[in-house]
Structures are given as structure tokens and as C-alpha cells.
Amino acid sequence: MAYRKSSFQTFVEAGSLAQSGQQTLLSQAAQRDLVAELLADKRSLNTRRAYEWDLKDFFSVVALSSPTPALVAEFLGLDRFAAISLVLKYKAALIEKGLKEATVNRRLAAIRSLVDYARKIGKCDYTLTDIQGEKSKSYRDTTGISAIAFKKVLHTCDRTTLKGKRDYAILHLLWSNALRRNEVASLDIKHFDPSARTLAILGKGRGTSRETITLSNATINALLEWLNERKCLNLNAPLFCSLSYNQSGHRLTGEAIRQIVEQTCLAAGISKKMSPHRIRHGSITHALDKSGGNIRAVQRLSRHAKIETLMIYDDNRSNLQSELTELLADSIE
Numbered sequence: 001m002a003y004r005k006s007s008f009q010t011f012v013e014a015g016s017l018a019q020s021g022q023q024t025l026l027s028q029a030a031q032r033d034l035v036a037e038l039l040a041d042k043r044s045l046n047t048r049r050a051y052e053w054d055l056k057d058f059f060s061v062v063a064l065s066s067p068t069p070a071l072v073a074e075f076l077g078l079d080r081f082a083a084i085s086l087v088l089k090y091k092a093a094l095i096e097k098g099l100k101e102a103t104v105n106r107r108l109a110a111i112r113s114l115v116d117y118a119r120k121i122g123k124c125d126y127t128l129t130d131i132q133g134e135k136s137k138s139y140r141d142t143t144g145i146s147a148i149a150f151k152k153v154l155h156t157c158d159r160t161t162l163k164g165k166r167d168y169a170i171l172h173l174l175w176s177n178a179l180r181r182n183e184v185a186s187l188d189i190k191h192f193d194p195s196a197r198t199l200a201i202l203g204k205g206r207g208t209s210r211e212t213i214t215l216s217n218a219t220i221n222a223l224l225e226w227l228n229e230r231k232c233l234n235l236n237a238p239l240f241c242s243l244s245y246n247q248s249g250h251r252l253t254g255e256a257i258r259q260i261v262e263q264t265c266l267a268a269g270i271s272k273k274m275s276p277h278r279i280r281h282g283s284i285t286h287a288l289d290k291s292g293g294n295i296r297a298v299q300r301l302s303r304h305a306k307i308e309t310l311m312i313y314d315d316n317r318s319n320l321q322s323e324l325t326e327l328l329a330d331s332i333e
Contacts, residue, residue, distance in 0.1 A: 033069045034076070038117045044204075046182070046254075054110035062090055076118045080126035087111055087131055101134035108133055142313045144282025149270060150175055156268040163243050165229050167260050169222040170240055170252075173199075174261070174276055176219045178283040178302050180204060181254040181261075181276035187239035189232065194220050203303055211303075284310070285317050293317075 035055055039048045059067040059075075078086070087108070094104045108131060118124035145153075154171055158164035173179055183201045191200040191210065197220060200210040215223075223239075230241075238251035252260075258275055265274035272278075280302075287298045288310075295310050304310050 032123075034072050034118055034121075034123060035067050035069075035114065038114055041117070043208075044182075050106060051110040051113065054107040055114060057107060058090055058111055061093055062086055072114070073123070076115065076124040078126075083115075083126055084128065084130055087128055091131065095134075105133040142281045142316045143285060144278040144280065145265075145270065145272070145274060146282065147286050149268075150279065150282060153265050153268040153270065156264055159225070162226075162229055165222075165226040166240060166243065167264060169219075169226040170257060170260060171264065171279070172219045172222045173215075174279045175283045176216050177213055178280045178287070179276075180280060181257045184240065184257055184276070185252055185254045188235065189227065189237050189239050190235040192223060192227075192239060194224055281313075284313055288314055288317050 035052070039052055042048045042051065055067050059065055059071060063071055063075075065071055075083070075086075090111075091104065091108060094107060108128075112128045112131075115124055115126070115128050119127065150171075154168060157168040157171065159168055170184060173184060174181075177199070179201065183203060186202045187199070193199070197215050197217075198212045199215055200212050202208070203211050232241075237249070240252045240257075242248060242250045242252055242256065254276075261274055261276050261279060265272075284298060284302050287301055288294075291297050293314055295307060295314060298313075299307055299310055302310060
């Protein structure tokens with residue numbers, strides 16, 4: 001489902017920026033790049049990338065163009081009803097494509113963020129609060145990987161090599177502390193204190209403030225084995241770096257860590273598609289098992305802001321529905 005640019009211009013003509021049926025007379029060069037300003041305001045690199053892609057998609061569908069400053073200004077200059085109508089048509093196009101609810105909601109969120117930012121700086125007079133997202137259920141599969149399977153993955157690392165020592169330390173950290181890949185990627189050597197058994201991580205949604213977590217003895221030994229072999233004395237250097245010929249010493253990105261996880265799991269014979277977040281799922285689920293479902297304790301490990309998220313893990317782990325189904329079936333035998 002696509003819309004011609006003339007259709008977008010029809011909506012613009014109903015707005016305050018097009019008094020005579022013409023597009024805005026302001027030149028593109030004279031206008032602020034509100035999309036760039038919005039993206040710069042987002043701390044998370046992943047969020048910036050996602051919003052940039054989603055806004056490009058929105059304008060390419062409704063106007064067959066990239067979001068230039070002039071085109072963005074025209075959209076923000078629409079009256080409320082025209083803007084809502086346009087975004088609802090875009091939402092209908094996404095649904096018609098068969099996109100998942102989470103994808104539709106993320107793209108709508110990007111558009112709302114643009115409109116909200118423009119309102120804050122006096123460049124827009126409406127909101128998109130009347131546009132509802134699609135109902136979706138997050139974390140459908142929280143099983144991740146079992147402890148037995150992950151032990152096989154760890155044994156796949158050749159710890160006689162520098163790469164093997166590095167990958168083993170990364171995997172141990174991902175499992176034992178349920179870290180996210182970007183939390184691992186952002187670490188410097190100075191953030192690791194083996195004597196205090198701590199690591200200062202940049203947690204999700206924490207801004208620039210680091211939080212201190214405690215490490216297991218096994219994880220500390222894995223990190224020390226990697227660092228001793230690496231022989232880097234610069235405390236400001238990344239804790240985990242590339243070992244490739246043309247990138248040696250450069251910080252490992254979150255994507256590079258994802259590839260390490262995927263390749264090592266494949267080498268261990270894990271058929272399920274794996275990622276750092278699936279390892280996190282596995283460690284959280286295993287922690288709930290080992291703690292007897294102690295939600296509060298596991299929240300300290302996972303650092304989830306909402307305990308309701310952990311309840312989903314616990315429900316999936318215990319499968320209470322299955323138990324009740326068996327009880328109901330037994331009652332009529």
C-alpha cells in the first residue's frame with residue numbers, strides 16, 4: 001500500500017503552512033533538521049538507528065521521499081486531523097504488509113517522538129496520542145538456553161589461544177551476570193576491579209551513570225586470564241577488543257559480540273538461533289529455577305526496572321497453565 005506525493009501535498013494544503021495551496025516557501029537550507037536533533041537527543045545507539053530507519057520509512061511511504069527538513073516541516077505544519085489521518089493510513093499500510101505488532105508500534109513510536117519533540121520547541125501544534133498501538137505480547141520465548149547447553153558452548157572456546165580466552169570471558173560474563181551486549185561492549189579495563197570483585201557497567205536506561213555489580217570467582221579468573229595474555233597496560237582501553245589484523249585493539253561492538261555468540265553456539269551444535277539476549281534469557285530463567293522463583297533476588301541480577309517483566313519469565317518457567325490443565329482434566333476422569 002503506497003501513497004503518492006500529491007496525496008501528501010493535499011494534506012499539507014489543509015494545514016497552516018500552505019495558505020495558497022503551495023508547499024512551504026521556506027527553503028530547505030533555512031530550516032532546522034528536526035529529525036537530526038531528535039536522534040541526537042537519544043542516548044542509545046540502537047534507538048537512534050531504529051528511529052532513523054522508521055522515520056525514513058514513514059516519509060518514503062507517505063511522500064515518496066526521504067525526510068528532508070522542508071518535508072518534515074510540512075508534516076509538522078498539518079492540522080491535527082490531517083496529521084492523524086495520514087499516520088493512520090501509514091499504520092494501515094504497515095498492517096497490510098503483515099508486519100509484526102512490535103514493528104508497527106516501534107514505527108509509530110518514532111513518529112510520535114518526532115511530533116512530541118517538535119511540540120516542545122514550538123514547531124508543531126498537535127499530538128498523536130489518539131493513535132493507539134497494536135496489542136502485542138512481549139517476551140513470548142524467554143527460555144533462551146539451558147545451563148547444560150551453555151556449558152557445551154563454553155567448552156567450545158579454545159582457551160590455548162588469545163581469541164579463545166577473550167570469547168570465553170565474554171560468554172562467562174554474559175551468562176553469570178545476565179548482561180546485555182552493549183553493556184559488555186561499553187566496558188573499559190578500568191571498570192574491572194578484581195580485588196573488589198566488581199565491574200562498573202553502563203546499564204540500560206541509566207544514562208551516563210555506571211552501576212557496580214559483583215562478579216563470580218570463575219568470571220574474575222576468566223577476565224584475568226584474558227587480560228594477562230593480552231598484556232595491555234592502558235586502563236582506558238576497551239576491556240574487549242578486536243583481534244583481527246586490520247581492527248586489532250579496536251573496541252568490540254555489540255554486533256561483533258552478537259556474532260561471537262552466534263558462531264560459538266553453532267560450533268557447539270546449538271540448533272536454536274542464539275544471541276547475547278537469548279543467553280540473558282537463559283541465565284535469568286536458570287536463576288529463577290535455582291532460587292525457587294525468588295523474583296526480588298533475580299531482579300537484582302537482571303536489573304529489570306519493572307518486576308512485571310520478570311513475572312513473564314517466571315510464568316513461562318513454571319508453566320502454571322499446564323499444571324492447572326492437568327488438574328482440570330484429572331477432575332473429570
